[in-house]
Amino acid sequence: MEIRPIFSALMRNKMAPLLVAAQVAISLALLANALHIVKERTVMSSRQTGMVDEASTFLLDLRHLKAPPHEENIALQLRQTQLLAAIPGVLGATWTTQMPLTRSGSQSGITHSREVKPSVAASRYYSTDGFINTMGLKIIEGRDFKAEEIAIVNVETDTIQPATVIITRALANYLFPNEVSVVGKPIYWGQGADADSSTIVGVVERLQTTNAQRGVSAEYSAISPARISSPRSDFVIRVEAGQRDRIMAESEEVIRKSHAQPMIIRTESVEKHRAERYRNDNGLAWMLIAVSVLLMLITVSGIVGMTALWVSQRRKQIGVRRALGATQFDILRYFITENILITTLGIATGLLLAIGLNQLLVAKFELAKLPISYLTIGSVIFFLLGIVAAYAPARRAASISPALATRSV
Amino acid sequence: MFSYYFKLGLNSLRRNPILTALMVLTLAVGVAASISTLTVLTAMMSDPIPEKSRNLLVPLIDNGPLEGYEAGKEQEQSRLPYRDAVTFLNSQQGIRRTAVYTVSGAIEPAQANLPVLDISGSATTADFFTMFEVPFLFGGAWRVEDDTAAANVVVISKNISEKLFGNDNPVGKRIRLFGLDYQVAGVTAVWRPSPRFVNVFNNQRGAYVGEEDVFIPFANAIATQKRHDGSTWCMGSKMGPGYQGLLDSECTWVQFWFEVTNAAERTAVHEYLRGFTAEQRKLGRYMRNNKDQVFDVMEWMAHLGVVSDDRKLSAWLAFGFLLLCLVNTVGLLLAKFSTRGAEVGVRRALGASRRQIFNQFFVETAVLGLAGGALGLILSFGGLWLLSQQSLQIAAVARIDWQMFFLTFALAVSASLIAGIWPTWRACTISPAAELKSQ
Numbered sequence: 001m002e003i004r005p006i007f008s009a010l011m012r013n014k015m016a017p018l019l020v021a022a023q024v025a026i027s028l029a030l031l032a033n034a035l036h037i038v039k040e041r042t043v044m045s046s047r048q049t050g051m052v053d054e055a056s057t058f059l060l061d062l063r064h065l066k067a068p069p070h071e072e073n074i075a076l077q078l079r080q081t082q083l084l085a086a087i088p089g090v091l092g093a094t095w096t097t098q099m100p101l102t103r104s105g106s107q108s109g110i111t112h113s114r115e116v117k118p119s120v121a122a123s124r125y126y127s128t129d130g131f132i133n134t135m136g137l138k139i140i141e142g143r144d145f146k147a148e149e150i151a152i153v154n155v156e157t158d159t160i161q162p163a164t165v166i167i168t169r170a171l172a173n174y175l176f177p178n179e180v181s182v183v184g185k186p187i188y189w190g191q192g193a194d195a196d197s198s199t200i201v202g203v204v205e206r207l208q209t210t211n212a213q214r215g216v217s218a219e220y221s222a223i224s225p226a227r228i229s230s231p232r233s234d235f236v237i238r239v240e241a242g243q244r245d246r247i248m249a250e251s252e253e254v255i256r257k258s259h260a261q262p263m264i265i266r267t268e269s270v271e272k273h274r275a276e277r278y279r280n281d282n283g284l285a286w287m288l289i290a291v292s293v294l295l296m297l298i299t300v301s302g303i304v305g306m307t308a309l310w311v312s313q314r315r316k317q318i319g320v321r322r323a324l325g326a327t328q329f330d331i332l333r334y335f336i337t338e339n340i341l342i343t344t345l346g347i348a349t350g351l352l353l354a355i356g357l358n359q360l361l362v363a364k365f366e367l368a369k370l371p372i373s374y375l376t377i378g379s380v381i382f383f384l385l386g387i388v389a390a391y392a393p394a395r396r397a398a399s400i401s402p403a404l405a406t407r408s409v
Numbered sequence: 410m411f412s413y414y415f416k417l418g419l420n421s422l423r424r425n426p427i428l429t430a431l432m433v434l435t436l437a438v439g440v441a442a443s444i445s446t447l448t449v450l451t452a453m454m455s456d457p458i459p460e461k462s463r464n465l466l467v468p469l470i471d472n473g474p475l476e477g478y479e480a481g482k483e484q485e486q487s488r489l490p491y492r493d494a495v496t497f498l499n500s501q502q503g504i505r506r507t508a509v510y511t512v513s514g515a516i517e518p519a520q521a522n523l524p525v526l527d528i529s530g531s532a533t534t535a536d537f538f539t540m541f542e543v544p545f546l547f548g549g550a551w552r553v554e555d556d557t558a559a560a561n562v563v564v565i566s567k568n569i570s571e572k573l574f575g576n577d578n579p580v581g582k583r584i585r586l587f588g589l590d591y592q593v594a595g596v597t598a599v600w601r602p603s604p605r606f607v608n609v610f611n612n613q614r615g616a617y618v619g620e621e622d623v624f625i626p627f628a629n630a631i632a633t634q635k636r637h638d639g640s641t642w643c644m645g646s647k648m649g650p651g652y653q654g655l656l657d658s659e660c661t662w663v664q665f666w667f668e669v670t671n672a673a674e675r676t677a678v679h680e681y682l683r684g685f686t687a688e689q690r691k692l693g694r695y696m697r698n699n700k701d702q703v704f705d706v707m708e709w710m711a712h713l714g715v716v717s718d719d720r721k722l723s724a725w726l727a728f729g730f731l732l733l734c735l736v737n738t739v740g741l742l743l744a745k746f747s748t749r750g751a752e753v754g755v756r757r758a759l760g761a762s763r764r765q766i767f768n769q770f771f772v773e774t775a776v777l778g779l780a781g782g783a784l785g786l787i788l789s790f791g792g793l794w795l796l797s798q799q800s801l802q803i804a805a806v807a808r809i810d811w812q813m814f815f816l817t818f819a820l821a822v823s824a825s826l827i828a829g830i831w832p833t834w835r836a837c838t839i840s841p842a843a844e845l846k847s848q
Contacts, residue, residue, distance in 0.1 A: 015835075016747075019740040026733040030726065037722075065515045065525065066588045118479065156651040191474070264515060264527050283799025284719050290795075291442070291730060298435055302737045305428065309744035357729075365718045 006338045017342045020306050024346025024382050027299040029353035032378040033361060034288040034295075036370050041285045044214065045278035049100040050168075050206035052136025054270045056091075056244050059099050060084070060235040060251055063264040067231035070154040074229050076259060081130075083254050084235055089243040090251075092134030095227060096127040096236050098210050101273040105210035110222065111188045112175040114195055119188075122171055122220040123209030128227055132166070132204065134238050140169060142183035142202030145225040149201075153228045161189060161196035162224045168207050170219035172200075187222075198224065212277055214366075244269060296385060303343075303389035307335060311397040318397055319404030328398040335394035336387060343386030347379045354378065411772065418773030425745065429777070432741050436781025437788050439734025440821040444785065445792030446720075446727040447817055452806035453617065453716045457602035458542065462706035465540065466667040466675060468497070468682050469712075471699035472659050478697050487713070488642070491631070491656045493685075494663040498534065498627075502681045503667040503674055505536040508627050509608050510663050513638040516623075517585040518573055526572060528586075529638065530623035531608065532630030538564070538595075540668045541607055546570070548580035548595030551626060555594070559628035563591040569622050570596045586623065589633060597621075603806055604715050606706055608664045617805040637662040659694075667703075679703050717802075731821070735828045742777075742832035746770060750839050757841035766837035774829030782822040786814065 010017050051057055068076060077095050084093035098105030109119030125131070129145040144166075151162040165187060167175075172182045179185070182203060188195040207221040239247045248267040255265055275282075311318070318331055358370040422429040456462050469487060489497070494508040513529035537543070538550040547570075551562040563586060570579055570593075579593045601620050625635075634652040643660040669675050682703065686695040704712055753766055797804035 015831075016740065016743055019736060019743065022736050023733060023740065026729065026736060030729050030733065034726065063515070063527075065517065159648060159650050159654070262515075262517065262525055264525060280717070280719060280800045280802075283796075283803075284723065287723065287795070287799065288726070291726065294438060295730065295733065298438070298733060298737050301431055301435065302740050305431070305741045305744055309747065312748065361722070361725075365722050 002334070003337065003341070006334065006341065010338065010341065016306055016309070017345075020303055020342050021346035021349060023299050023302045024343055024386065025350035025353050027295045028347060028350030028378045028382050029357050031292050031295055031381070032350075032354040032370060032374045033357050034292050035377070036358070036374050037367065038285045038288050038292075039374075040368060041278075041281040045274075045281045045285075047208070047212065047218065048206055049208040049212070049270070049274075050135065050137050050204065050219075051100070051238075051270065052138075053238060053241070054274065056241055057135070057236065057238045058244060058248050058267055058269045059102070059273070060237060060248075060255060061266045061268070062233045062235070062255060064231045064259075065262045065264070067229070068259075068261070070156070070229040074152055074227060077227060077229075077233055080233070080255055080258050081235065083258055084237055084251055087247055087250055087254060089240045089247055091238045091240060092130060093235055093237045094128055094130035094134040096125060096131060096234050097228065098123070098125055099234065099236060099270070099273065100208035100210060101212050101270065101277040102210050103277060107209075108222065109190050110171070110175065111191055111195075112185070114188055114191065114193060119191055120171075120174060120220060121217075122167075122222045123211070125207070125221060125223040126226045126228055127223055128225060131223060131236070132202075134236055135207070136238065137207055138205040139166075139202050140205045141181060142166070142200070144202060145223075149225045151224075151226040153226050155228060155230055160226070161198060162226050163198060164201045164225055165198040166202040166204060166223045167200055168204055168219050168221045170206070170216055171222065172203050174216075174220065296381070299382070300385055300389040303339065303386055304393060307339060307390045307393040308396075310338075311335065311393050314397075315400055315404060318400045319402055322400065322402035322404075331398040331400070332394050335397055336390055339386050339390035339394075340383075343383055346386075347382055350382070351375055351379065410768070414769045414772040415776065417769060418776045421749075421773055422776065428741060428745060432738050432745075432777055433780045433784055435734045435737050435741075436778065436821075436825055437784035439731040440782055440785025440818075441788035441792045442727040443724075443731045443821065444789040444814065444817045445796055446724040448789070448793060448810060448813055449796055449803055449806060450716070450720050450724045451813055452603070452808070452810060453720055453802075454710075455603070456707055457604055457606045458706060461540075461542065461668075464669050464671075464675075465706050466503070466669060466678055466703045467705075467709045468665055468667065468678070469702040469704065470682055470686055470695065471697045471701075472661065472695055473697055473699075474659075475696045480697075488661040489663045489665050490659050490661050491663055494665055496685070497665055497667075500681065502678050503669040505540050505668040507534045507537045507540055507666050508663050509533045509537065509666070510627075510630070510637045511608060511639045512587070512623075512625065512630055512635045514587040514635075516569065516573070517588075519585070523572070526569065526622075528569065528622035530621045530625070532625050532627045532635060534627050536668075537607075537624065538597075540666060541602070543600050544598040546596045546598040547578045548593070551594040556626050556628055559626060559632040561589060561591045561629060562594045562626060564595045564597060564624040565593060566597050566620060566622050567599055568620070586625075587633065587635065591625065597624075604710060606710060606715075607666070609710070609713060609715060617802045631656070675703060675705075720803075723796075731824070735824055738777075738781075738825060739828045739831060742774065742829055743835060746832045746836040749836065753836060753839045754841045754843075757839070763837045767833055770833040770836045771826075771829065774833055775826060778822050778825030778829060781825055782818055785821060786818055789814075 067073060081093055081095055084090060106124045107121045108124040110122050111119045128150050129147050132139060132144045145164065149162065149164050151160045153160050175187065176182050176185065182200050185200050186197040187200060188197045206219055208218055209221050212218050237247070237251060248269065252265050252267055321331065354370065354375060361367040362369060458465065472490060498506055498508055500506065509531050511529060512532045516526040516528055518526065534556050535550045535553050546567055550564065551560070555562045563584065573579065573584060574582065580595060582593050583590050584593060603617050605617070641660050641662040643658065648654045648658040648660060667678050669678060682701040686701050689695045690698065756766060
């Protein structure tokens with residue numbers, strides 16, 4: 001190949017090719033990192049909560065304007081649970097204190113021994129024996145709660161710590177990294193000699209925390225068997241596929257009729273919780289995709305513009321070459337090769353820039369390290385883009401008539 | 410001469426409309442991306458109470474348990490337990506003090522045909538309104554005696570007032586709030602500091618969205634056993650039963666603010682905190698002996714990380730993008746100018762100086778830069794709209810701040826002018842002899 005003459009032609013006018021290479025380099029650096037962030041965010045926003053059928057699950061949130069007294073409140077909760085479960089199409093309905101992805105709820109510090117410091121913060125679900133079933137959580141060790149384990153708690157007078165607990169696999173792995181089986185082991189709420197303890201009776205495969213934060217701690221959850229009388233009751237309800245919207249409306253009606261005193265009742269689908277929790281992440285991902293497309297368009301326009309310029313500057317030389325026997329293909333090949341040289345320089349610089357930018361982002365924004373695959377994909381994209389962009393002007397160059405050489409001399 | 414060059418520039422731009430459009434569009438997209446992300450970022454980072462922000466102070470003291478504590482670790486919790494909030498309220502430190510926590514519940518309108526209003530507000534003290542410069546539409550803050558007497562008085566927002574009383578002045582009237590009767594002391598005009606710095610930690614929907622519906626006296630909220638609606642941090646501390654158990658516990662949930670008038674008073678507040686925790690250590694509290702700190706408003710916003718990293722990330726990437734657009738423009742300008750060697754050669758041969766050539770081409774570049782900047786400004790409205798689709802938080806701040814807008818616009822135009830210098834300089838260094846010879 002005739003790389004040498006192309007190269008020396010490029011060296012005669014360095015600035016223009018350098019500018020094209022710079023564009024490729026900046027674009028590649030931005031594109032690789034943008035795609036990496038997009039991927040990271042989409043992976044995050046598609047993480048499982050542990051619920052078996054999110055699309056058919058919703059939350060009913062009830063607030064009493066004036067809370068009924070303890071016993072009446074507990075009785076009302078039980079009656080409301082039964083009423084909800086009796087709606088045709090409902091597969092399960094359970095009282096709970098919080099739900100994954102809702103971004104509000106309580107946390108407790110947990111340790112596996114009174115001496116251990118510090119404790120790990122886990123999302124604390126209080127619910128009853130129907131919770132595992134209604135949510136459709138998968139028990140991978142041990143068992144569900146038994147009805148007699150449910151502690152009845154009056155927040156005004158009691159400080160009861162339920163004797164049993166179900167935790168997630170992620171939490172079990174953190175607390176007992178070397179144990180095969182954790183059922184029967186105690187965990188402690190807080191530290192020190194007076195910390196309460198509960199015995200693990202079961203492990204669920206997965207149950208996300210209310211915040212569904214970044215990282216493995218998003219699955220540090222513990223479920224305590226309790227029924228608490230408070231001015232606020234939440235119910236999680238799972239229904240048959242396709243029935244959700246109808247039953248959401250119906251269940252509000254059922255609950256409204258269940259109690260004579262005024263209440264504020266609200267239903268929210270898990271889908272909505274998910275959309276709101278990840279709204280920022282999805283928004284950022286879409287913005288980055290849009291920017292990536294623009295990046296490529298601008299780079300292509302830059303390459304087209306520059307190649308077109310070179311072609312028009314060298315019309316006479318092309319004519320001479322054609323007159324001296326170069327084929328159309330030779331001319332086409334000349335411009336494509338020239339472009340490949342420039343793009344390759346751009347890609348090489350771009351790879352370094354991409355890694356540099358990534359390190360900056362890692363340091364400033366807790367981003368993961370850029371995997372090699374993005375660099376490869378980005379390089380291939382810009383390599384092909386370079387050839388495609390150069391093709392049209394190069395074709396035009398190839399079609400220059402040899403007669404041109406004779407005309408203007 | 411300038412207008413002549415201007416005309417020449419326009420002519421030249423018109424001669425190759427596609428190339429011109431491409432350059433203007435590229436510049437505009439880059440400018441729009443950076444203006445819109447920067448607008449959002451600066452709006453989020455802006456000072457919510459500029460005249461006073463250095464004089465409003467948040468204390469940060471660590472009452473966490475010694476168990477599980479590693480010395481030197483940062484304080485995790487940022488608020489106070491009830492009893493320390495009361496001590497500080499009575500401390501005489503600074504010129505004013507206030508304690509705040511979030512209460513929520515319902516207002517039952519007197520007219521049976523109106524629906525129950527689901528509301529959220531703050532339990533605080535009378536000084537709150539002066540400290541944070543809350544504007545009033547009717548009436549004003551409750552009296553200091555109402556704080557001591559834990560009276561059933563309330564300040565409501567304009568929004569709530571209109572829902573309950575239309576445009577009437579409701580001061581002195583009673584409303585049914587949290588199941589009790591409260592007398593209206595005042596109605597706030599729209600008060601939306603951005604971010605909602607006072608109790609920013611507690612806004613589930615985010616620091617930039619929504620406003621307070623009601624304010625009731627702190628002492629009244631405690632006396633009527635209103636629980637804090639929001640995170641209550643009880644890590645590692647055991648609690649007795651009932652509401653009294655919460656008040657006596659080490660759980661932190663009260664946001665506290667001091668107001669001072671100068672740096673010396675700030676130091677005094679800091680000293681007071683050190684003295685307080687030292688005193689408490691003798692009683693077995695504050696055993697972590699962590700640093701006692703005070704923050705002013707902006708320090709506090711930075712400490713809490715109110716502006717999300719995603720916003721900063723977007724702004725960084727937008728500037729990378731603008732850089733690409735500028736490089737692209739430089740390339741295209743270079744291409745454009747280099748086809749005009751003949752023109753330059755003739756002009757130079759006829760006596761134009763390099764300076765004159767430079768001026769001519771620079772005017773052309775400036776026209777291009779201004780056009781790109783102006784179009785970018787228009788596009789950035791679209792950019793802001795797109796960004797505000799991302800989240801309610803952005804939607805709340807994505808308003809046009811003209812000062813900011815023109816600053817970035819000027820920045821963008823000057824960036825494109827700087828980008829144009831190199832191609833312009835190249836154009837005027839053409840040697841006339843060589844160009845004329847090749848004709």
